[in-house]
């Protein structure tokens with residue numbers, strides 16, 4: 001049998017190539033190719049090992065006719081089209097912890113550099129000046145650091161900041177009071193964080209919820225003199241607003257390791273702004289972190305290609321060979337139900353219960369639980385999968401219950417997912433039609449029958465004549481084609497629910513227009 005062939009297409013520690021060879025793979029290291037060059041070459045390979053420079057687009061995946069696994073030596077996988085890779089049957093893996101310490105240290109380094117204006121002082125001193133009176137720094141001791149995101153990296157930043165005798169406040173919907181106490185941080189909401197923090201450090205993935213999380217409005221309302229560090233992802237901070245607020249002095253300093261577009265344009269408006277410093281996405285760039293992620297990714301990929309073992313896969317459930325075919329449609333249903341409550345429930349989630357009845361009660365609960373939690377937590381983390389979701393949920397103090405009912409219900413088989421939020425419990429339920437077609441059958445107490453797939457729109461409205469025409473017209477006027485249309489209501493003339501699927505993502509301005517339609521109470525675009 002021929003050896004599996006792996007391409008390393010980004011700069012990676014040489015340990016990766018060594019491990020691939022030692023574990024029975026042929027390996028090529030070819031970096032810096034254009035997408036066209038990569039597309040022309042990728043068809044030969046079973047595995048592709050990358051960092052953040054290689055963009056694994058549908059065009060690359062279409063050309064990758066032999067590809068079985070993509071391994072990301074690092075955390076963020078926003079450069080890989082995971083749904084498309086899944087559709088092609090390609091497993092996507094990452095190394096969720098290998099560079100966390102290094103990245104946390106970079107955030108602290110940038111914070112200290114901001115506090116003492118080190119880059120500018122260095123540049124002017126080396127240029128022959130002695131500008132001692134031009135620089136007056138601030139101490140970090142006793143100051144408040146606001147962490148947006150308290151996962152792996154945020155938690156490490158918290159511990160380092162506490163060591164520097166800072167106070168740490170954190171905003172993270174998955175941070176429980178117990179975990180906050182364990183970390184030594186105070187859990188607050190985002191507005192409170194921004195009103196109290198002297199320094200803010202961002203540690204969330206880029207998702208629909210976190211995009212522009214430091215918006216112009218939030219920055220304008222933040223504590224005057226605030227300093228901002230972003231070592232997570234470009235797009236979390238409004239760069240144009242940051243420029244204006246640095247110019248006005250409202251924001252006293254900002255340090256970006258990541259940009260909305262990378263590399264940023266040579267004439268990026270922030271370049272040259274006083275009290276702005278940046279690095280070229282160096283968060284993970286230490287010898288230690290690069291050795292860690294290179295070793296891990298090569299070990300995981302080689303294990304998969306040679307032995308079929310799966311570790312840290314983001315798009316593949318861990319299932320035994322016998323159970324897999326029976327569980328497969330349930331896993332999809334479970335993940336969709338988790339994703340649905342994750343996208344719709346607001347505020348802090350404290351508990352989740354996963355109930356199985358009818359045929360579902362006879363199945364193994366753990367994979368279903370993993371799939372629900374993965375669907376739920378994908379809204380909050382790039383790195384979650386069915387394997388690690390239960391651990392992440394536990395670590396974050398989410399109370400998870402799996403309940404198996406003996407009773408006969410209205411459906412032959414049913415999964416119900418209920419989350420506890422500050423507004424009370426919220427529940428969704430689904431079944432399988434014809435033994436393998438997942439269907440939603442209830443949403444927040446309203447009976448409705450729908451397939452959860454692709455781009456969807458959820459609307460709660462007053463049950464009154466004319467509404468369906470109005471929403472259909474609005475979408476039609478905006479060139480949005482409706483695929484499926486599902487209605488449900490609590491009582492005639494009361495609250496009604498509309499769930500429709502469309503052929504493309506719904507732009508924000510159309511969502512806003514839908515919110516403004518007569519009788520509409522709530523609108524939310526959904527993605528499955």
Ligand SMILES: NC(=O)c1ccc[n+]([C@@H]2O[C@H](COP(=O)([O-])OP(=O)(O)OC[C@H]3O[C@@H](n4cnc5c(N)ncnc54)[C@H](O)[C@@H]3O)[C@@H](O)[C@H]2O)c1
Pocket residue numbers: 075076077096099100103148149150151152153154171172173174175203204205206207209210231232233257258281282283284285379380381382383
């Ligand atoms: N600059 C770099 O080189 C570099 C290096 C490593 C990681 N990163 C990036 O750092 C980010 C964080 O990595 P991590 O390993 O800590 O991930 P993680 O998944 O462990 O933690 C992310 C945290 O963000 C929280 N979160 C999600 N949505 C939120 C929201 N709307 N508001 C507040 N908190 C929210 C999650 O609950 C979670 O606790 C990722 O985007 C990763 O790609 C950057």
Ligand SMILES: O=C(O)[C@H](O)COP(=O)(O)O
Pocket residue numbers: 051052053073074075076077099281282283284285
């Ligand atoms: O998500 C990550 O791991 C970081 O952004 C690091 O990216 P890099 O490996 O390209 O430096």
